[in-house]
Amino acid sequence: MSRAFVKGGDAIAEAAIRAGCRFFAGYPITPQNEIPEYFAKHLPEAGGSFVQGESETASINMVFGASLSGTRCMTSSSSCGISLKSEGFSYLAAARLPSVICSVQRGGPGYGSIKPAQSDYLQATKAAGNGGFKMIVFAPSTVQETIDHIYEAFDYADKYRNPTMVLLDGVISTMMEPVVFPEPLTEEQVQAIKDSKTWALNGKKAGDKKKLITGGATEQSNMECAEMYEYWAEHETRxxxxxxxxxxxxxxxxxxxxxxxxxxxxxxxxxxxxxxxxxxxxxxxxxxxxxxxxxxxxxxxxxxxxxxxxxxxxxxxxxxxxxxxxxxxxxxxxxxxxxxxxxxxxxxxxxxxx
Amino acid sequence: MKRSLLIGGFGGQGVMVTGQLLCYCAAEETEDKQVTFFPSYGAEQRGGTANCYVIISDTAIGSPMVDYADELIVFNNPSLDKFEECVKPGGTIIINSSVVDKEPTRKDVKTVKIPAIEIALKLGSPKVQNLVMLGAYVGYTGLLDPEDVKRTAEKKLGGKRPEFIPLNNAAFDRGWEIGHAAAR
The missing domain is CATH 3.40.50.920 (Rossmann fold)
Structure with a gap:
């Protein structure tokens, strides 16, 4: 297969669409604007929906809604934008809803600068929101690997019913490199993934059982999460x-x-x-x-x-x-x-x- | 082989396009060359200097940015001031001498002057000044096949303005001749 020469940000969105992502909501912030820009243009072509929310908070809550319906969904942001979305990440983790979060890091200290850096490692790995939840966090080092990780992240999110993060910095999102894209999922495959989510809330028909996603505030759900994190530590390190x-x-x-x-x-x-x-x-x-x-x-x-x-x-x-x-x-x-x-x-x- | 290039100029002079065309050519016309394009990022892109790094290599590329490049292409005075120090000793500064009216202060680098706007105007449009500079770089370094680069330019630029294809090619060829002669 011939190589394409693409920008990191564009590659992320294209990889996500190929992985069956059919909903994206976000709010502009440097240096990840190529991601929503690409989604805005190409997601509707794939039958998906792109929304530029009125804020980070609104966007991540739209992702919450999309995930509830069983749709593969994603958001992306940078540093302070990720902080603003963190409340929504906590909700996703509490309700055990799959979604992919792309974090494109900028400089610190604190609010810092718009320039590329790796200032949000601790935020990504230890506490991306309140409540002691964890995510699987990919850390690609080339544009090709970014594509592969984004593609895979959707599978991980669905497998563990948990938000999954791909952690980048402003270098990889803005640089261009030769890549080969994976084959896109067919519409049938995308639908089959959606249909396999028996927990999804997609309209109760006559005779269907009532479903509840409670947000899991019990000791039992805390223990289940702890067990999952231990399983990751044992089986998923890479x-x-x-x-x-x-x-x-x-x-x-x-x-x-x-x-x-x-x-x-x-x-x-x-x-x-x-x-x-x-x-x-x-x-x-x-x-x-x-x-x-x-x-x-x-x-x-x-x-x-x-x-x-x-x-x-x-x-x-x-x-x-x-x-x-x-x-x-x-x-x-x-x-x-x-x-x-x-x-x-x-x-x-x-x-x-x- | 690993070759690094830094290009600087005003926004609108075709700095990014020049770098990207080199990269597209290396990435799409070869099977195995490693290529990175890294634009400067920040507020200086508006009105001030725009710059980008291009690395073409036979092996995996580490950082897409270098402290010292093998070649520097400058489209304007501020870029010469800012990036002159970022060239390896023995490296080359390729200067758009239609705009840059000063000499580099470095004595340990080679200089190639290209009157890109005069050449472009003679051919019919000042817009193709970056194709002249691109040709000069390809002619000087011998890094890529000139026919491959022209084909890439046609693919990437010809779609929007097909009437510019002959002009682009002529501009590239003229730059290539000067660059090639300067390398001898």
């Missing part, structure tokens, strides 16, 4: 372990920064330095095991690279390393995009100390 077997220096990074870290590992290897990379492909559940199983008789240092200051993923890396090796950081923030040279320089400076 990481790329690149040249780690003999590595003395383990680099770790996700998303845009991970592609940079991989290039750094390649350069270091050419210079005879034994470097490797652990790249969480899902940042929740986090691949603690990839760190736990390292041979710490060899590992001199773990180096965490992120586009946020202070580092955030480092909290999870610490839980994986458990004090068995020192953890250092190479960081950029607020629109200062991590380049290969910057990362290599930072990593080398650390390596010299060991």
């Amino acid at each position: 990481a790329e372990e690149y040249l780690v077997e003999d590595a003395e220096f383990i680099l770790t990074a996700y998303g845009t920064t991970a592609r940079v870290a991989r290039a750094v590992v390649d350069t270091l290897r050419k210079e005879g330095i034994r470097a490797g990379l652990i790249r969480p492909i899902l940042v929740n559940p986090f691949p603690y095991k990839s760190f736990a199983k390292l041979d710490y008789s060899k590992v001199k240092c773990v180096i965490d690279l992120e586009m946020t200051i202070p580092a955030q993923m480092i909290e999870d890396v610490k839980l994986g390393v458990l004090g068995k090796a020192p953890i250092r950081t190479v960081l950029r923030s607020c629109g200062e995009v991590m380049t290969d040279d910057f990362a290599l320089g930072g990593v080398k400076k650390i390596i010299e100390e060991y």
Whole structure:
């Protein structure tokens, strides 16, 4: 199949439509405006509905409604827009409603800047809303992987009846790369998925049983969620372990920064330095095991690279390393995009100390 | 092989289109080249300087942005001021000398001057100045087959304004000749 050269934002929307997404609601915010723009143009062509809500809150509640009807649905936003939608994420999690949330991160601190960064890792993985719920969070590092993850995220959302997040930053949403798209689901397949959701509220016909989606505020539903999160931790973690077997220096990074870290590992290897990379492909559940199983008789240092200051993923890396090796950081923030040279320089400076 | 390019100019001069055409060509006319296009993002896109990074490589690309590019194409004075420092020693600055009326201060880089607007005007329209610059880059670097690039330009630009195709091609060829001659 021939390659297409597409922008991250456009690729996200196209992948979603191919995965059977038939409802999108959102509210404009940089740097993810290509996503709603593409949906506005192409979702109606696929028989779906695009709504630009009057606010983030309205949009996420429209997604709630669409999901209740069994329709594959999605929203996207960036940083402060994600914060405004967080109440709706909590509702989705409480009612156990599938949906895909695309979070395109900008810079901090707090409200921060519109420029690309990775400032919302903790928000995405620990508390995307109130109430202690968790989501499976994908962290793609190329436009191709973004397409694959968006496509897959709809299956995960349906499988676990839970909102699922794809966590990006403003680099991947605005850059262009060659990609190959997956085959679109047929209308019959899209309908079959919808029909398989026996819990969906899609009109009570004579003789049908009454259905209730209660929002689950019982201890029992909390325990069911906890069980699901434990199952994820056991069965759904996903990481790329690149040249780690003999590595003395383990680099770790996700998303845009991970592609940079991989290039750094390649350069270091050419210079005879034994470097490797652990790249969480899902940042929740986090691949603690990839760190736990390292041979710490060899590992001199773990180096965490992120586009946020202070580092955030480092909290999870610490839980994986458990004090068995020192953890250092190479960081950029607020629109200062991590380049290969910057990362290599930072990593080398650390390596010299060991 | 990994080649990086930074292009800067005013919004409306065709900075993004120039970069994208290179990328479309590398991505769609080859099977295996890795390509990234990364536009500058922010308020400076309105009225001020627009810029983008293009990387074409045989292997996986790390960051789509580089601190130091192999080549820099500048369409205006502010871009030369801002990005002159972002060229590798021994690299090249390709200058739209119809607009840029100053010399680079760097002594460790090569300079190729293209009077893109004069050439474009002689051909019939100042609008094709970016095709002249694109041709110059392709001629200078030899990175892509000029026929492939012209076919890509026709595919991407010809749909809206088919009457511009011969003009685009002539502009590209003229730029290519100057770029090619400068590389020798």
